[in-house]
Amino acid sequence: MLSSLRLQDFRCFASLNCTIGPGTTAFVGENAQGKTSLLEAACMLLRLSSPRTRSKAELVRFGESRFGLAGKFGDTELKILGSPRTRKLYHDATPIEKATDYLAESGLVVWMGNSDLDLVQGTSSARRHYLDFTAAQLTPGYLANLRRYESALRSRNRLLRDAARSSTTPDTRTLDAYTQILILHGTKLIATRTTLVETLAPAAATAHHDIGGTDALETLHPTYQPATTTSLEETFATALPADLRRGLTTTGPHRDDLALTLDARPAARFGSEGQQRTTALALKLAQARLLHQSRGTPPLLLLDDIFGELDPARRRRLLQSLPQGSQKLLTTTHLDWAKDSPATPDTIYQVQNGTIS
Amino acid sequence: MQKIDYPPEVRALVSQLKRLPGIGARSAERMAVWVLQDRGGFAEDCARILGEAAERISACATCGFYLSQGNACAVCDASGREVNTICVVEQPTDVLPLERSGAFSGLYHVLGGRLAPLDNIGPEDLRIAELDARITSGASGETAVREVILALSADVEGEATANYLAELLSPRGISVTRLAQGLPAGGGLEHADALTLARALGGRRAL
Numbered sequence: 001m002l003s004s005l006r007l008q009d010f011r012c013f014a015s016l017n018c019t020i021g022p023g024t025t026a027f028v029g030e031n032a033q034g035k036t037s038l039l040e041a042a043c044m045l046l047r048l049s050s051p052r053t054r055s056k057a058e059l060v061r062f063g064e065s066r067f068g069l070a071g072k073f074g075d076t077e078l079k080i081l082g083s084p085r086t087r088k089l090y091h092d093a094t095p096i097e098k099a100t101d102y103l104a105e106s107g108l109v110v111w112m113g114n115s116d117l118d119l120v121q122g123t124s125s126a127r128r129h130y131l132d133f134t135a136a137q138l139t140p141g142y143l144a145n146l147r148r149y150e151s152a153l154r155s156r157n158r159l160l161r162d163a164a165r166s167s168t169t170p171d172t173r174t175l176d177a178y179t180q181i182l183i184l185h186g187t188k189l190i191a192t193r194t195t196l197v198e199t200l201a202p203a204a205a206t207a208h209h210d211i212g213g214t215d216a217l218e219t220l221h222p223t224y225q226p227a228t229t230t231s232l233e234e235t236f237a238t239a240l241p242a243d244l245r246r247g248l249t250t251t252g253p254h255r256d257d258l259a260l261t262l263d264a265r266p267a268a269r270f271g272s273e274g275q276q277r278t279t280a281l282a283l284k285l286a287q288a289r290l291l292h293q294s295r296g297t298p299p300l301l302l303l304d305d306i307f308g309e310l311d312p313a314r315r316r317r318l319l320q321s322l323p324q325g326s327q328k329l330l331t332t333t334h335l336d337w338a339k340d341s342p343a344t345p346d347t348i349y350q351v352q353n354g355t356i357s
Numbered sequence: 358m359q360k361i362d363y364p365p366e367v368r369a370l371v372s373q374l375k376r377l378p379g380i381g382a383r384s385a386e387r388m389a390v391w392v393l394q395d396r397g398g399f400a401e402d403c404a405r406i407l408g409e410a411a412e413r414i415s416a417c418a419t420c421g422f423y424l425s426q427g428n429a430c431a432v433c434d435a436s437g438r439e440v441n442t443i444c445v446v447e448q449p450t451d452v453l454p455l456e457r458s459g460a461f462s463g464l465y466h467v468l469g470g471r472l473a474p475l476d477n478i479g480p481e482d483l484r485i486a487e488l489d490a491r492i493t494s495g496a497s498g499e500t501a502v503r504e505v506i507l508a509l510s511a512d513v514e515g516e517a518t519a520n521y522l523a524e525l526l527s528p529r530g531i532s533v534t535r536l537a538q539g540l541p542a543g544g545g546l547e548h549a550d551a552l553t554l555a556r557a558l559g560g561r562r563a564l
């Protein structure tokens with residue numbers, strides 16, 4: 001459980017310190033006052049990852065050179081000092097070298113927000129990120145694998161791009177050196193994603209019925225769609241001519257997708273926006289239930305302004321379906337919806353212009 | 358109103374110090390303050406020592422370690438070393454930590470960096486051709502080298518460099534091994550303690 005949250009020069013907040021209750025904590029305010037940044041801070045502190053950006057420079061308050069985040073999770077004081085290029089991690093003021101060690105002491109997190117609609121309507125990168133964020137929390141070492149794969153991919157793409165631009169061929173041995181890293185780590189990514197979707201798919205189908213109620217007559221089927229079904233060794237060898245021609249790595253796990261169908265129809269081209277929202281929420285609810293199951297304690301739920309968009313029936317069903325006893329941080333512009341809801345906040349903060357009260 | 362700034366000499370000093378790795382604007386200013394307040398002759402000594410080092414130190418043509426003009430290479434000239442094993446490192450500063458571990462008695466080869474396409478560093482920028490030449494030094498290409506140990510950083514660029522060298526050397530019948538995991542990523546070997554390095558050397562594995 002997260003019991004406190006402190007921010008220093010993070011986004012629009014100069015300095016902020018708040019206690020977090022065990023139940024539901026609400027941050028209430030108009031748009032663009034910084035509410036979402038508070039949830040982002042909690043996500044960053046617990047998972048070292050922001051759902052809004054991959055650039056640490058964006059997290060630093062304008063005119064400052066670094067940000068600080070801290071908070072008590074269970075018995076451990078977690079702390080991050082970040083600048084555009086560096087990141088220092090601490091447990092109880094002891095520096096932690098490896099992200100894996102930091103994350104091992106930290107909690108699990110599910111983020112629900114309006115941009116979740118991208119899971120249905122957006123490109124494959126939104127769905128890959130969803131799989132990665134889930135796998136990183138369930139499988140130790142997954143994140144390290146992913147980061148190495150991505151890092152090798154950037155280098156390999158640079159070799160291919162530079163060669164394509166100058167109409168030369170890249171040095172075969174250097175290119176191979178990076179291809180081998182993609183094969184090594186990419187194979188592990190595929191294996192983890194495969195088993196993840198096997199457990200995720202039935203959980204998502206159930207969650208879809210739970211949230212949609214009688215409106216959700218169809219069954220949601222998430223299916224893992226790897227970019228390639230042959231071994232990665234063979235895949236990269238076959239794709240080499242195309243890679244050379246186009247100056248980038250054209251295929252591999254960085255092009256994987258999660259196909260979403262309702263009965264047999266693609267979810268993106270089917271149903272109202274309300275129904276698509278139900279599908280997106282179902283994926284996040286399934287994520288929450290999977291994390292709950294694996295850790296034995298419910299994950300921290302970060303709910304970014306989602307209740308205003310839902311009709312009362314769907315809202316009630318969603319709230320009833322969330323893992324029992326889960327701690328919730330939520331943002332909202334008003335609390336009218338919460339009057340007779342199972343998620344009545346026990347702590348309420350008003351957020352205005354980068355300050356809270 | 359006119360803006361107040363440091364005299365040009367102070368500005369030049371700060372901007373020069375800022376070029377040092379890991380030194381930001383504030384640290385550079387703090388160092389400049391210290392240098393300018395020092396009355397112990399630091400600035401004069403430092404200028405002379407920097408000049409001499411830059412002028413007299415080069416890389417040994419054989420192993421790449423620091424070579425002082427007119428002297429023999431401390432690494433290549435050492436007696437009693439096993440000549441059938443070469444340990445490949447990224448920087449000259451990686452040699453002494455390995456020596457301190459006491460677990461290695463062969464020869465060294467300093468690459469001068471690692472592959473890094475994003476920084477435009479390719480194999481031709483590293484002392485790979487020199488390594489190649491060292492291994493095939495005999496008239497008919499025969500070699501005394503039986504094993505090449507890669508003591509490179511644990512990050513992706515180090516891994517890629519290891520893959521590159523393994524592909525280059527393995528076909529020659531040379532056993533190419535890599536230090537066991539657990540070494541610091543990207544920071545070189547200077548942060549690893551002697552015991553960790555000895556253990557990493559003992560646990561090296563074939564690529």
Ligand SMILES: [Zn+2]
Nearest residue numbers: 417420430433
């Ligand atoms: Zn030498």
